[in-house]
Amino acid sequence: MSSRRRSLRPKAALAGPARPRSRGRDGACSVAVRLAACTACLGVAACTEADDVAACPETAARTPHEVTYRLRWHDGGSSDGGSAGSEGGGDAVSELGPLTLATDLGYSVTVERGELTSYSAQLVACTTEELAILAPDALACGPTSEPAHAALGHGTGEHDTSAVKVVAVEPLLGPGLDFGSALADSSQYCRAHYLAGPVTSATDGGVFGLTLWLEGSYRAPGAAVDTPFALATKSAYGGFFALGRGGDDAQSEGPESVAYDSGHSAAEVVITRPRGAMFDGIALDTTSPEEAGLAVLRTLVKQSRTTILF
Secondary structure: OOOEEOOOOOOOOOOOOOOOOOOOOOOOOOHHHHHHHHHOOOOOOOOOHHHHHHHOHHHOOOOOEEEEEEEEEOOOOEOOOOOOOOOOOOOOOOOOOOEEEEOOOOOEEEEEEEEEEEEEEEEEEOOHHHHHHHOHHHHHHOOOOOOOOOEOOOEOOOOOOOOEEEEEEEEOOOOOEEEEEEEEOOOEEEEEEEEEOOEOOHHHOOOEOOOEEEEEEEEOOOOOOOEEEEEEEOOOEEEEEEOEEOOOOOOOOOOOEOOEEOOOOOEEEEEEEOHHHOOOOOOOOOOOHHHHHHHHHHHHHHOOEEEEEO
């Protein structure tokens, strides 16, 4: 998929999760599975093509399907009670006014405005070990491809056909956005990769050279007055995430992990960033604006949850 650059405006999330299911990859059945099928065929000595299909029904016709990515926010712990944003499938809300958060270190932080720039999202092929846990039947139906690995946490090194690559600038106080869609070649996927990075062109919108910027004020524990702040970072940051079963609470202890086979159905991937916790662990009165900006970005990416509906 060719690279595109554009600024995206938030759109409402789509509802209607379908019940997920794991499927296998195409290809011939393993010798062990074929032998098991033959043994069950009343002592027939030779396996037939029909035996293959019976033992590995996933060898049926497979075609690429569309994967759609949606970026959402979670405001757990914020003063608005989490009403802004959605964990996927709900109605998105209009852009917020100032957002006040209580951090784990006792700071009261009010964010007045800001922006985050996203670069790419894609699915990552299952490893053999992942399939053994999430879709063991698929191991009998052909080899799996090993996924690419992140370089310094920033990128996957190569892009899968499921990748959406677009510079998308979104308001930090908005409802999220619909990031884009790609036609995924028929593969078995177990994880997603999400990458945020700096604005590289004036046509992208946002602030040139910045991945994240935000302004507001904070009140330190025991303080009587608020202190204004302006944070920003030029760094890119990405991470891998297990695919949680869509429809579960994206911020619970963790939705059930699943494997998704793009050869049999389309999917909606929802990446939910923890806006309500983005200042946790940061001592704002002793941390430089550059360090604090990078710490906010890391939290927004590293603590994201990903769910998939298919």
